[in-house]
Amino acid sequence: xxxxxTHTHLYVDQxxxxxxxxxxxxxxxxxxxxxxxxxxxxxIEGMHQLVKDFPMNCFPMMGLHPCSVDNSYKNxxxxxxxxxxxxxxxxxxxxxxxxxxxxxxxxxQQVDAFKIQIQWAKEMNLxxxxxxxxxxxxxxxxxxQLNDDRLAGIFHCFTGNLxxxxxxxxxxxxxxxxxxxxxxxxxxxxxxxxxxxLDHLVLETDSPYLAPTPKRGKRNESKYxxxxxxxxxxxxxxNLEQLAKITSNNADSxxxxxxx
Numbered sequence: 001x002x003x004x005x006t007h008t009h010l011y012v013d014q015x016x017x018x019x020x021x022x023x024x025x026x027x028x029x030x031x032x033x034x035x036x037x038x039x040x041x042x043x044i045e046g047m048h049q050l051v052k053d054f055p056m057n058c059f060p061m062m063g064l065h066p067c068s069v070d071n072s073y074k075n076x077x078x079x080x081x082x083x084x085x086x087x088x089x090x091x092x093x094x095x096x097x098x099x100x101x102x103x104x105x106x107x108x109q110q111v112d113a114f115k116i117q118i119q120w121a122k123e124m125n126l127x128x129x130x131x132x133x134x135x136x137x138x139x140x141x142x143x144x145q146l147n148d149d150r151l152a153g154i155f156h157c158f159t160g161n162l163x164x165x166x167x168x169x170x171x172x173x174x175x176x177x178x179x180x181x182x183x184x185x186x187x188x189x190x191x192x193x194x195x196x197x198l199d200h201l202v203l204e205t206d207s208p209y210l211a212p213t214p215k216r217g218k219r220n221e222s223k224y225x226x227x228x229x230x231x232x233x234x235x236x237x238x239n240l241e242q243l244a245k246i247t248s249n250n251a252d253s254x255x256x257x258x259x260x
Contacts, residue, residue, distance in 0.1 A: 001030040001244040003229060004251045005222045007095070007129065007156050007177055007204035008034050010058070011046040014208040014219055023054055026222035030244070034222055035255065037061045037095035037129050037156070040068035041079045048088070059257065061094040063117055066110045066131055067102070073113050084120060091255045093121045094129025095156055098142075101133045111142060118146050121153070127254050128153035129177075136164055147171050154254055157181065157206055162192050169200050175250055177204045180212035180220065183231050194235050202254070203228055203247045 036047050051058045062083050096117045098110045121128045132139045152173030168174050181187045211220035212227040233243040
C-alpha cells in the first residue's frame with residue numbers, strides 16, 4: 001500500500017529532535033508521499049531542507065497562511081511571490097484561506113491575501129490548498145467570484161456539513177481533505193462523508209496537529225494516517241489497499257505529479 005498525506009507540517013519545531021525518524025517510520029508503514037504546505041516567511045527554509053533530505057517523498061507548497069496575515073501581509077506576499085518565481089518547483093499554492101476562529105481583526109487583509117494568491121495560482125497553473133475555519137461563508141464568497149476552469153485544489157481539513165461539501169464539489173476542481181477529525185467520536189463528519197463519493201476525497205494528517213483517535217492529544221505524525229484511512233475504509237466498505245489507491249489517485253489529479 002502507498003498512502004499519500006496531502007497535508008503535513010513535518011518541518012516545524014515539534015519534529016526538531018526526530019524529524020528524519022518520523023518520516024522514515026511513516027514510509028515504512030505505507031505513507032510514501034508527504035505534501036508540505038508553507039505557513040509564512042519563517043517556515044520556508046525548514047520546508048525546503050526537508051524536501052532536500054527526502055526529494056522522492058516530500059513535495060513543497062508555497063503560500064501565506066491566513067493566521068500569519070497582519071498589517072504587514074503585503075511584504076510577506078512579496079517574499080512568497082519571489083519564491084514562486086524562483087527555480088524551486090512547487091506542487092501548489094498553500095496553505096491559504098481565511099481563519100476567523102481566534103481573531104477577526106485582519107479579515108479584510110486575509111480576504112485580500114487570499115484573492116492575490118488565488119490569482120497567482122491561476123496564472124501559474126497551480127492548485128491551491130485552502131484553510132477555512134469559522135469562515136465558510138467568507139471563503140465561498142471569494143471562490144464564487146474567482147472560480148473558473150483554471151482553479152483547482154483541496155479544502156484542507158474539511159469539517160463542514162453536507163450542503164457545504166456539495167457546494168465545494170460543484171466548483172468542479174476541488175477535493176475535500178479528510179483528517180483526524182473523522183475519527184473523533186462526536187464530530188459527525190462520518191455521517192457527512194457517507195453521502196459523498198470517495199472520488200472527491202483525499203487523506204491528510206495536518207501533523208503535528210489533530211491527531212486521530214486513538215492518538216488524540218498526542219503529537220500527530222504522518223504514520224497515523226492509517227487510523228484515518230481505516231475509518232474511511234470502514235465507511236465505504238472497502239479494504240485499505242483500495243482506499244490507498246483511490247485517495248492517492250485523487251491527490252495526483254490535484255497535484256499533477258506522477259502516480260505511485
